[in-house]
Amino acid sequence: MSTTLPSISARKKILIDLADQAPIAPEPAVCTTAYYGENTFNEQTMREKLPKDTFKKLLATIKKGEKLDMNIANTVAHAMKEWAMSKGVSHYTHWFQPQTGLTAEKHDAFLEFDEGVPVERFRGNQLVQGEPDASSFPSGGSRTTFEARGYTMWDPSSPAFIVQGPRGGILCIPSVFISYTGEALDKKTPLLRSMEAISHSALRMLKLFGNTTATRVTTTIGTEQEYFLIDKAFYNLRPDIQHTGRTLIGAKPPKGQQLEDHYFGAIKDRVLAFMQDAEKELYKLGVPAKTRHNEVAPHQFEIAPIYGEANVGSDRNQLTMEVLKKVGTRYGLAVLLHEKPFAGINGSGKHNNWSMEDSDGLNLLDPGNTPEQNLQFLVFLVSTLRAVHKFGDLLRMSIASAGNDHRLGANEAPPAIISVFLGERLSRILDQIKSGVPLSSADEYIIDLGLSKLPSIFRDHTDRNRTSPFAFTGSKFEFRAVGSSASVSLPNTILSASVSESINLLADEIENEISAGKTFKEAVLSVLKKYIVETESIRFEGNNYSQEWADEAERRGLPNIKKSAYAFDAFVHPKNVKMLVDQGVFTEREIFSRYSTKLEQYITSLEIEAETFCDLAETRVLPAAITYQQQLLEVVKSMKELKSAISDTGFDYEKDLLEQVSSRIAALYSGLQSIRHTVEKAEEIDDLPRKAKFFADQVAELLLQIRQPVDELEKLVPDDLWPLPKYSEMLFVM
Numbered sequence: 001m002s003t004t005l006p007s008i009s010a011r012k013k014i015l016i017d018l019a020d021q022a023p024i025a026p027e028p029a030v031c032t033t034a035y036y037g038e039n040t041f042n043e044q045t046m047r048e049k050l051p052k053d054t055f056k057k058l059l060a061t062i063k064k065g066e067k068l069d070m071n072i073a074n075t076v077a078h079a080m081k082e083w084a085m086s087k088g089v090s091h092y093t094h095w096f097q098p099q100t101g102l103t104a105e106k107h108d109a110f111l112e113f114d115e116g117v118p119v120e121r122f123r124g125n126q127l128v129q130g131e132p133d134a135s136s137f138p139s140g141g142s143r144t145t146f147e148a149r150g151y152t153m154w155d156p157s158s159p160a161f162i163v164q165g166p167r168g169g170i171l172c173i174p175s176v177f178i179s180y181t182g183e184a185l186d187k188k189t190p191l192l193r194s195m196e197a198i199s200h201s202a203l204r205m206l207k208l209f210g211n212t213t214a215t216r217v218t219t220t221i222g223t224e225q226e227y228f229l230i231d232k233a234f235y236n237l238r239p240d241i242q243h244t245g246r247t248l249i250g251a252k253p254p255k256g257q258q259l260e261d262h263y264f265g266a267i268k269d270r271v272l273a274f275m276q277d278a279e280k281e282l283y284k285l286g287v288p289a290k291t292r293h294n295e296v297a298p299h300q301f302e303i304a305p306i307y308g309e310a311n312v313g314s315d316r317n318q319l320t321m322e323v324l325k326k327v328g329t330r331y332g333l334a335v336l337l338h339e340k341p342f343a344g345i346n347g348s349g350k351h352n353n354w355s356m357e358d359s360d361g362l363n364l365l366d367p368g369n370t371p372e373q374n375l376q377f378l379v380f381l382v383s384t385l386r387a388v389h390k391f392g393d394l395l396r397m398s399i400a401s402a403g404n405d406h407r408l409g410a411n412e413a414p415p416a417i418i419s420v421f422l423g424e425r426l427s428r429i430l431d432q433i434k435s436g437v438p439l440s441s442a443d444e445y446i447i448d449l450g451l452s453k454l455p456s457i458f459r460d461h462t463d464r465n466r467t468s469p470f471a472f473t474g475s476k477f478e479f480r481a482v483g484s485s486a487s488v489s490l491p492n493t494i495l496s497a498s499v500s501e502s503i504n505l506l507a508d509e510i511e512n513e514i515s516a517g518k519t520f521k522e523a524v525l526s527v528l529k530k531y532i533v534e535t536e537s538i539r540f541e542g543n544n545y546s547q548e549w550a551d552e553a554e555r556r557g558l559p560n561i562k563k564s565a566y567a568f569d570a571f572v573h574p575k576n577v578k579m580l581v582d583q584g585v586f587t588e589r590e591i592f593s594r595y596s597t598k599l600e601q602y603i604t605s606l607e608i609e610a611e612t613f614c615d616l617a618e619t620r621v622l623p624a625a626i627t628y629q630q631q632l633l634e635v636v637k638s639m640k641e642l643k644s645a646i647s648d649t650g651f652d653y654e655k656d657l658l659e660q661v662s663s664r665i666a667a668l669y670s671g672l673q674s675i676r677h678t679v680e681k682a683e684e685i686d687d688l689p690r691k692a693k694f695f696a697d698q699v700a701e702l703l704l705q706i707r708q709p710v711d712e713l714e715k716l717v718p719d720d721l722w723p724l725p726k727y728s729e730m731l732f733v734m
Contacts, residue, residue, distance in 0.1 A: 011725055014233040018733055024273045032283055039162040040286035041080055049079040062157050065216055073124025080160060081110060081122035084171040087162055094130035094152035095172040097187040099597050101487045103318050107170055128154050150185060152177050158315045161285050174315050183590055187489035190585050191311055194496035195219055197583040201503040202356055208510060209376045214358040219496050222307035223317045226348035226484050227324060228300050228336040229271060231734055234725040235334035243612045245338030249707050251714040252344045253728035265294045270734055278327040287316045297346040298731040314489045337485040340406035342727060347407035348484035352491055355476035366475040375524055382531050383506050384477060385420060387498035388470055389535040392418035393559055393570035398494040400564035402605035404483035414469030414481045417553045417560045419540040421468035434532045467544035497585045564602055565696035571595045599688040606695045610679050613703055614672055620723045621710050625665050628717045632658040661716050664709040671706030678702055
């Protein structure tokens, strides 16, 4: 074991440097609209750069979902290249979302040679299709190393954009990623398929309500991104944060978030300057950042955009995370996107606001102004309830990760129990439909469904329940259980697919009721009543953090899958496989390959955490603790030699301190042996699901246990000997 200590002056130097840092120099503000979208090949740019006929055909693909006319590809590619080159771009890339949860890109130059003469050229086939190595990305065993061919294909509905590098820009073309045999290898392809599925089912329902104008329904999302900021110098001294995204050790500081003084508090100048520069970069990329504020925990923040179509919103969220990290580096800040970077204080999530909108601009989850519109709203609302009730386990799977396990159910985030909050008035409306008894109170909220008086469903008459994992907030559902580092593609894919299935089911039953002789309204209310009753168990208006709710949820038969290793199994449950395949969102092979990928990623995350912990303990913590132990031994030895001048109780404190330090060293050493033995035992397991569960039940639990002696040592070892930045420094000094 190494006993060489890293520089113990590094922490002190950082604190001195931060205390002496110069104030942020003010810069003149520029109107956002003057540069918004300047680095995107958006509708305005296309209108300017493309021939009128080409523009119309491309717009039909983007707006109406029509198949891309390949005859215009060369024209679009040339215009895109000319526009990009005018902004200093020399390379292009197909920008896609592999199953890593990050984005991927391979840069190709516009440079070609025409009879030995260098020219810059970009053809239609290069715009539409690329060919990265498919064997080097996660595929869950569906691709072997020698099966390397894969294709990226342009997604015209998401605007191309320019990312500026230190020496010029790169034209990024949002794309999907498929195998040589046509299997989806990315996160975006299934998302686009789910959007197609829900468009078909929702249009079918709209036609039952007499809508003859809507031609398309799209899902919309707005993602509230939470993150932490710490000084980069502290980050560089914390190998655990560098390798795992979170602190594996760290004693609780005297002050955390108990004063509740950070949420919506004044933003520090350094942070505000970072935020403003990040927003400027995002605006240039066409990302409509709307809100910024301090979050609950110290040095925790949030950025939220204006909503957009789900596939575009997913791209924008990936860009947001990348831009935050990039701009943070300029300011000497590390952006932490892990769901739980610090123990004992709030973790970070990504609230996913989801809704449906038709081509006429009507939000299908927004109550209308007529009885027919309100009835239509209730059908889409109850379809969503039924989807969450039927496929709650699949939704839980969609947000499962090793990082999110530390956050869910920790009295700061929704529990792993998937329930729905509707608000008092909306719940009363559903209860009235169920019972058929009109409510007599709240006349100021009366509307007419043509059948009875019901309380109004106006937007702001729904309270907010921040403890609910899936809450209706007036015109959308807010899926609050998504982890902060996650791609939003999979949660939205699962949500849209399951709602699509439910809409089709309700449409079938409404048609059957009409065929049996009921009027349209009678048929709709009959079907609504059936599914209001069926989905009652997932509706909960109270405190989701409470043990009372966990007990009640168990009585209702709702699953409480606390560990991701177990939640992943829902992906391959027969009812879920059938639904996803029937909706055309995944093939069975794609489902099982993703299941394997998720298990592999989970296991790898915990392997890295275990190895990092052991390395940190052996090369940083134990050397510091042993140094202090040796110092204490010298003190106690010296005092014993002076026994004639000092009573037996005269150095009890020193002896007790030595005992405390020694016992923690012994406990840590024992824990390290245990964790290494347990990991070795885990590696002998060949079955992936069983191996993942072993890591969850044994390795993850051991990591929690053996950090305790380390955190106790941090409070015992003198500050000038402790080699790692502490919570009190990382969370309060900037």
